[in-house]
Amino acid sequence: MDVTFFTAWIQEIIRVLSINRDLLTRLDAAIGDADHGTNLDRGFTSVRQALSDTPPDTPGQLLTLVGNTLIRRVGGASGPLYGSLFRQLGKSLGDAPEVSLDDLAAAFATGLESVTRLGKAAEGDKTMVDALAPAARTLSSAAREGLKPGEAFGRAAAAAAEGAKATIPLQARKGRASYLGPRSVGHEDPGAASAALILSALHP
Amino acid sequence: MDVTFFTAWIQEIIRVLSINRDLLTRLDAAIGDADHGTNLDRGFTSVRQALSDTPPDTPGQLLTLVGNTLIRRVGGASGPLYGSLFRQLGKSLGDAPEVSLDDLAAAFATGLESVTRLGKAAEGDKTMVDALAPAARTLSSAAREGLKPGEAFGRAAAAAAEGAKATIPLQARKGRASYLGPRSVGHEDPGAASAALILSALHP
Amino acid sequence: MKKLINDAESVVADALTGLAAAHPALRVDVEARVVWRADAPRVGKVALVSGGGSGHEPLHAGFVGYGMLDAACPGEIFTSPVPDQVVAATERVDGGAGVLHVIKNYTGDVMNFELAAELCAQQGMAVASVLVDDDVAVQDSLYTAGRRGTGATLFVEKIAGAVAEAGAPLAEATRVAGAVVARSRSFGIALTSCAVPAAGKPTFDLPETEVELGIGIHGEPGRTRAPLASARDLAAVAMDAVHGDLPLAGDLLVMVNGMGGTPLIELYIAFAEVEAYIRGKGARVARSLVGNYVTSLDMQGFSVTVCQLDDELTELWDAPVQTPSLRWGR
Amino acid sequence: MKKLINDAESVVADALTGLAAAHPALRVDVEARVVWRADAPRVGKVALVSGGGSGHEPLHAGFVGYGMLDAACPGEIFTSPVPDQVVAATERVDGGAGVLHVIKNYTGDVMNFELAAELCAQQGMAVASVLVDDDVAVQDSLYTAGRRGTGATLFVEKIAGAVAEAGAPLAEATRVAGAVVARSRSFGIALTSCAVPAAGKPTFDLPETEVELGIGIHGEPGRTRAPLASARDLAAVAMDAVHGDLPLAGDLLVMVNGMGGTPLIELYIAFAEVEAYIRGKGARVARSLVGNYVTSLDMQGFSVTVCQLDDELTELWDAPVQTPSLRWGR
């Protein structure tokens, strides 16, 4: 998987998040402050611009640029968190021109770590971690099992989607939704939903 | 007609205005500021109190007390206008213990004058004058014709009601409704409506 | 309609109780409905008294204090005060140098203040008055009630207040107040209706896609209805009306005023457009106010008030003022 | 949803343009989203920087000026600023004596300010921070995001601003800021939802007969829903929550704050009830603010913030301040 592959991923993320902007904002309206879709759309619109301004040469460069751009443009909770995720992905992949599924899975694990280090959320706290963590685990086991990237991505996306849906019955312990206490139950976490979309954008 | 007669009139006004408070406020909402019913109800509630505190001995005393109380409690445009009307009625009737229809008609004519002197409205300006003026004329002619008070009052009330309804197609030239320009057309003037109610409360 | 109140009947009294508790420099007679400066009467100083219906807060009671009003008499919601209130306020602050009544031009206000002035004169007080009629949405004519008094009232109270604070005689305060009126124009636009507590529901219905142009400050509908438009376009409508009546030129004092329910962030957006419009006409915003100053209960919307400054008026505007809702210089 | 705006995308930029036009004593970089004092950096003076999502106006930009903030960095609506903004603001006002970041406790604000502080430290700037978390509606716990920062932010900015203006070192400004946080508590109640411009409609639906108790300042629903009640009863709910967390005693600084869409007349009614409640507990309102200071766009509702004063804090509160939205003493 080279820089073209990862560029395609990011372009697909941009497309998917823009389509789902209002959905994500609606999810955030229910248990947050009605800006998650707008935040990510603004961030990834800047990413598109940044990529066309200085097209990166390697997957690591690309993902670092994405991470930095998100940190510089999104704000809110999701900006630093997704920013760190992508920045860490870029850092882990280094300057290799080609990346294996193993490399990606390992990078994703460190990316997840950077998210939990920064946000201090554990699985079950009703955050994006509830989608990212199962996706990271699935990628790792798929890599261990020697699956083709296409299949691994499919499984990771499914795991993320499942993790996102599984936030519905949870009571939030982190982020804005935690202010609602028991009233956060019954709603899907917007960050988990966007994380699932980001994973669903991974096509071989 | 003695002080008992006029006390009954005022009590009936209090009753009728309180019943129609919301109607008058709704009329005022359409072309004014939604307070006419509240204003008059507040004023006449104070009148009730004033009458029970110091029951007047003559029609003139009574009507003067009503006028002063309205001026002291109503505010807005209708306060000074109705206040002057009743004050002038009281002044005209002097300290006579008994009042004829002639006396009343003459007093009403001077009361109307005090309203137009203060408010500078002519008939057709879409104000209370559009109900008060025909009522005053009707009382005078009824007195000239020697009608019984009961009949005179019925005609005066009808003339006032007709005058009030006739404000509907008019464009206001005085009061708050004048700010609406042509948009004041199609609505009954709240002050004309309350004037008609006040006349309708005159029973022999 | 939702209100943070105890009872529609007690709105004015309850708010005055809160005003008294919040501002120790004011004296408040909740029964008599009079608010005055704790240090009044000031012997030898011309006193300024204003009043009008409640529902326009902070006008007028929020402008009682050093360098502005000596007393205010708030009527019921949207109902001008009764003469007794005006007399009581005038008596309480008359320091022997005369009292200026600042009256917004509404039939009710004018009549009640006139009746009060007669009573004051009978008691030997020297009372003058200034009539504020700045709203260009209303046609001025001998045969109508004339133009409404809106935002310029604040300018008159501040500037004439400075004149009085400086020790000028009543005639001088009256002259300057009149000059401010002559140089000021306003225009207002509503995005929503307000709701009068005692009426229990919004005064008018306005579809989601429409605005009322040329509104006053009593929740009455405007001159016309128009489609909802951008802040830029709405500011242009207001400014065209103002400019059409008194061409914008030179240094201006400009207020973008919220009607009570519009948040400050939107008022700043409107102000940006107003300022650009004025610059486009070759005039200049020399002084400005952005905020909720002359309101119409919970109405969403804004008004613009413009006053042509000269050196004298600028200096008076800049003079210290210390009231609950307008304060600088001390 | 009706807004006086040009475009949901340009709300913050357009409002900053208006802010710049209205307040010559401020410098505004609309692109970089930074507002700072025209006289900054002041050599040797500790600088105060705050920021957060927009939609809370006048917080924070309206509190930039003498005796309060040196700079503010407004994020998008309800979205904390990005680190670049915080760094740019910090750079612009750092006078060599260090910079205090005033941060409202929200996950996003905390993380973005932390990232910014790292960058500032790399550039050799001395940065300290204070975290404001005064909202008693939220349970405080190690396992959650903790309490929200709401109305007490104004108290911290004013009082720490006075400390900095007096020439105290960074550690002292930080200490006093922390003391204000420790002594302050808030509780908020919504009568209506606000509407985020980009979302295009109200964040939540609330029936005509219900209120949300324990709301924050981002339009989020509260802890519970309750029937609409009198100002007296709603004030009691808020004050019970505050009093239950930090018993009311002695001299208090009390703010009754509007959420943006509630008119001043109603806030004074609420203040009357809050003041009576406090008196009933044997404590005293020594200083107060009534108005729209820490808002949630066009939401109708109010919050109460109480701070236990001591002589030092009272003196610092009384010290001169000159900002667009808080001004006294000069």
Ligand SMILES: Nc1ncnc2c1ncn2[C@@H]1O[C@H](COP(=O)(O)OP(=O)(O)O)[C@@H](O)[C@H]1O
């Ligand atoms: N501490 C945290 N750890 C991980 N994710 C978090 C944390 N706090 C919030 N989030 C995620 O961020 C999402 C909200 O993002 P967004 O709405 O953009 O920011 P904000 O909450 O500042 O408005 C939440 O739905 C949640 O998934």
Ligand SMILES: Nc1ncnc2c1ncn2[C@@H]1O[C@H](COP(=O)(O)OP(=O)(O)O)[C@@H](O)[C@H]1O
């Ligand atoms: N100049 C005037 N002359 C006669 N009647 C008037 C005049 N101005 C207003 N009115 C009457 O007063 C009524 C409004 O009274 P009210 O609503 O109590 O006072 P306000 O207009 O001050 O709110 C109008 O409907 C009209 O009939």
Ligand SMILES: [Mg+2]
């Ligand atoms: Mg959010």
Ligand SMILES: [Mg+2]
């Ligand atoms: Mg009326």
Ligand SMILES: [Mg+2]
């Ligand atoms: Mg009225």
Ligand SMILES: [Mg+2]
């Ligand atoms: Mg947010």
